[in-house]
Amino acid sequence: ADEVGEDLLTAFFGSDAEENYIHRRGGWIGLSWEGSPVGKWSLRAEAATEDSVRRRTDYGLFGSERDMSPNLPVDSGRDRAIEGTWELGSVLSGRQAIALRHRVAGGALGGDFAYSRFAANASARRFLVLNHEAVVDLAYVRVGGRPPGQRLADLGGLGTVRGFQPRARVGTESLRA
Secondary structure, three states: OOHHHHHHHHHHHHHHOOOEEEEEEEEEEEEOOOOOOOOOOEEEEEEEEEEEEOOOOOOOOOOOOOOOOOOOOOOOOOEEEEEEEEEEEEOOOOOOOEEEEEEEEOHOOOOOEEEEEEEEEEEEEEOOOOOOOEEEEEEEEEEEEEEOOHEEEEEEOOOEOOOOOOOOOOEEEEEEO
C-alpha cells in the first residue's frame, strides 16, 4: 500500500483505495550508513518479479462499491536493479529534509526492463501562529530507457494531486509542489 492507514479509511468509508496493487516476489541486499555527518547513504541491489493484483470491494460505508484499483495495470516481468539513496535532515525533528534516489535496472543486471529513474524530494516545515503549521513539499522524477508502467513518473490521487484519479498523468518526468 502507498499509505496503509489512509487507504484503509478511504476503502472502508468511500469504497475507494489510493493503492498501487503490485504483487512483488523477490528480495534485496544492501548497505547503509546513517552515522555520516552529511546525511544517510544507502546502496542496494534488488531482484523481483512483479505483476498486477486486482482488488474489489463489496462494501463501503458511504461509497459506490466500485473497483478499488483504478490505477493502470503494471507491466509484468522481472526487475533487477541497483539503487543508491542519499538523505539529509528530517521534517519531523529538524523541520527540513532532502532526499535523492537513483535507480538503474536491466543491462548487465538482467531482467525484463532496462531503465533508470532519478527522484529528488525536498520538504520544509514551519510553525505558524495559533497552532498551525505550513509544510512545503517539492518532488521531481525523471525516467529514461524502457521502464515498466509502474516505474514511470506519475501524478494524480490523494498522494500527489487531489481531484485527479491515481496515476492520471504518467510520463518520463514529473514535478509537483
